[in-house]
Structures are given as C-alpha cells and as structure tokens.
Amino acid sequence: MSSISSPSVRGAQAAPGQGIGLYLAIGCLVAVLGFALPFVGLPKNLLALLTSASISAILATAVGFLVRQAGLSSFGHAAFYGGAAYAIALLVKYTSLPAEVVVLAAPLLIVGLGVVVSLILLRTNGIAFSMLSLAMAQAVYELVMKWRDLANGEDGLRIRFAREIFGLKLSFFQKADTMFLVTWAVLVVVIAILVLVSRSNFGTLTIAIKNNEERARFLGYRTLWPRVVILALSALIAALGGTLFALYNGYVTPSLLHWTLSGEALIIAIIGGTRSVWAPAVGAFVFVILRDVAGNYTTHWQSIVGLVLIAVVLTLPNGIGGALTAFTNRFGGRQNG
C-alpha cells in the first residue's frame, strides 16, 4: 500500500452514533445551497465551471472511496470514466438503441468489466495494484488511439444523441444552468449512498480488511469479494461521472482514458482528503476553481497546482476535508468527532 493509501478513516469522524446530526445538518444545508446556485444569477461561465467541478468531484469521490475503504490508490480510474463515455459514443454510433438505454447501459457495462478486471487487480495490493491499474487503463487508451476505424483515434467522436432523452430536450443536458442541477444531484446522491455504505456492517468489514486482511480472514471472513464490491462500486461511480461528461459535452476524446486523468483524480482526492467520503468532492471544487483562476494568469497552471499540492500535504495531512472536520468538531464541542 502506498503511503497515501492507508488513512485512518475515523479519527476525524464521528464515532458510531455520535455527532451524526451536526454532519447531517451541514450536509443537507450544502446540498440545498448547491441546488439554489443556478437561481441566484451566477454568470454562465461560472456555472459551467461548477458543472465541470461536479463531474470531477464524482470521479474524485470514486477514487477517494477506494482509498478510504480498501486502501488502494488507483491510477486507472480513467478507464472506467472514459470507458463509460466511449461506451455511450460507440453505442450511439453503432447501434439504434434508445438514448435512455445507452445512458443507463454504459455505466453498467463498465461495472461488469470492472468486476472482471478487479478479480485480477485485487490479487495485488499497494504499489503493485497502482501499477496494474495504470497498465489496464493505458491498454484501453492505446486501443482507442490505435483502432481508428472503431473510435476515430485521437480525433475522438462526436456523440449524436437523440433530440430528447428521458423526456427532456438534449439542450437540458448541455447547458450549464440546467446540467449543473443534474450533476449536483448525482453527486449528492452518490455521497449519501457512500456514507451509508461506509457506516454499514459491510463498510466496517472492508475497513477491517484494509487494516488487517489476515486477521479478518481468521475471523471467518472472505476477504476478496468485499474488496471486489468496493472496487466495482468505485468503478460505477467513476462511470457515472463519465456518463455525465458525455451527456454534457457530446464529445469524447482519448484524453478521457489517459492515466493523467486518473492521476489528477488521485491528486484531487489527496487535496480534499480521504478520511471522509465527501472530502474528495471538496477537493475537486477547490482544484477546478484553482486551475481556472491560475489559468487566467499563466499557461503553466500545473506549477501552481503542484505548489498547492505540496502545501496541502505539508500543512494539512488529512486534506482540506480533515481541516474542515477538525474545525467542525471544535465548533461542535466534540473532541473525537
């Protein structure tokens, strides 16, 4: 397991049954405020930025959840994210399936592949897992790049959706002021579900397996399948992000499959922190906005992002989410929140 992949997941979180109300209240408030954003007169380019940030947040949440629950740092989640986007593009191009079926089938298809792949990847841990996941994603990237007849290589594919999807005009999904509501809703639901999973008996078991697989096995548990389920769930969420990207942009390119996108998602998760389910999403909004602001001043915005990453790792070892949790605990008067 690499050094970033084994965070203590409860130290900055509520012990079971304690302090949930405060976090629930804050979560609900943030969710409601998010839904209000398109109606308060924000500029369209800012809403577009927030829509992109929401999609990045979904991908980062998937990557962070895998770190949190399984201690695995994936450098291959672009395969699930870009894979879902390409699955939509190819299904639209080569089949006559209704757009609704395509949009629902693409992430499920990717999860099916994810389960198969995970049975191979999860024979390993730590660096070996990271490298294998990277190799898997790069193989998919190369396939799309080289098989030009299938996916048009580096030029990518325009997705010719039907005019209506789920009874809504296509423009609903391709305008920032309306699409933001969709991406924000998906993000909120994803985080809510993952919080429930992480606090369930199954979530407890997966953390036990992450901490001490042999002891978990000796307590009578199978240790492979819970990890497969966590990876599949993480893959599904990444695929949902890719699906939203495809809907919003109507265009896919091989960069969606490149390992740098996986690395970016991991960086975002580190900036946000992986001790809490929601923290990578916070990291995504900070990252995307920072990237946009820095991009206004220099074409070398990566340098600024790099400096921020160094600063966060050095000063906030549990990420922005960890700092927010510590602040909330102090504000709420609890020591071990």
Place this chain on the structure above:
Amino acid sequence: MADGYMLEARGLTRRYAGFTALNNVSFALREGEIRGLIGSNGAGKSTCMDVLTGRGKNPIGTVRLGGEDISKLSQRERRAKGLSRSFQKTSIFPDLTIREQVRLAARNAELDNSEEVISELALSSIADRLASDVSYGDQRRVDLALALVGRPKLLLLDEPAAGLTVEESLSMARMLRDLSERWKLTVMLVEHDMEVIFAICDRLTVLHLGEVLTEGDPESVRSNPEVIRAYLGSSFA
C-alpha cells in the same frame, strides 16, 4: 470427542527451503486444559501455532479438533469449527472502535457474546474509542477479545503478555485462568514469561530445535535437567 481430547496434533512438520522448523511434533490437549508451549527463540513455537491454524503452505501432519480432522481446512474454516488464535504481534483493526471490531468478530460466530467479552476483559469504558487511540496493554486485550468472541473450543495464544508490565501480565494470566474454568476453554499458550506460564498452565510442552523435548506438569518440567539446560536455566529450577 475421541478419548476426551479437544486437540490432537500428530506428526506436525514444516520445512522451509531445506530448513526444518518443526519436526514430527505430536501432543494432545484435554478439554478445559491450559497447555503451555515453551522453548527458546527458534524452537518452533510460533510455527507450531501456524500449522495448527492452517497458516502458511505445505504443512505435514494431522490436526484433530474435538475428534474431527481439520488438517485440510483453511484458516477461515478452522475458525468456524471453533479454533481461534491471537498473534505474536498485536493484530487488531486500528481504524475501528473496540466495540465495532469485537462485534465484527462475533458476526461469524455461533454465539454473539461480544458485550460479555468486552465486559470480561474490562474494555467497557473504552469500547467506543478507536483501537489506535488506546494504550498498548489495552490493545493486547482487544487482540485477546477478538480471539475470545464466540467462546471458541480451542484458543491458541501467541505470547499474549509480550510487552506488558509484570502486573498486567499476571492480571491477564488470572483472567485467562478464570475464563478457562468458567467457559471450559481449552487453551494453548506460547509465552516467554515463566511467571505467567507457571501461574496458569496445567501442563507444559517444551520444544527445542523444532522437536518435543519433553512434556509434563509444570513442576516436573521445571525440575527436568534437560529443560533447565536447554531453556530455563538454573534460576527457575
């Protein structure tokens, strides 16, 4: 249960790349017995525990639990049959609270006595704290709690008093003796602390260079010249 034995081990052998760590070791434990497994470093004690629990590859020999041959079963399956163990190094779940992990251990046991175990091991006051946040002595008790949940038929303890103060060690020894009598636990104990061994064990098996040197009640082992020469030294005679 054949002949009243809870555990029968016959011809246990383990070799590593030409080195024989355990050579044809046999012993049997009666129900409710506390057996000490002692010997110098490298004698094969932990290897013996590993073979009994199905840890590692290519063991030779037969292990019967309550008369049933469990030699071919996995660690997980042996646990389900009632064989439980603790490890030489503290083996707990640092990111879970004590209560969470004891409950987790209980979920696969026929009997959920997690709260009873927490109470018996005096963990109630810290049960909702993360295991990583409690003292080493408390972590050793958490380790023991994970092994005790479900009232196993046979409990293998690998140096449960390692790193504890004299007072903590003797307290743990008394607690083990007490639980063994009340729960009719059969216990096999690897321990270097002879105060603990002589305080609670009914019988001792002495290993030396991977083989059984002798076996008997604590007094006869304490006075055995071969054991004194190979392991105990004159101070314990």
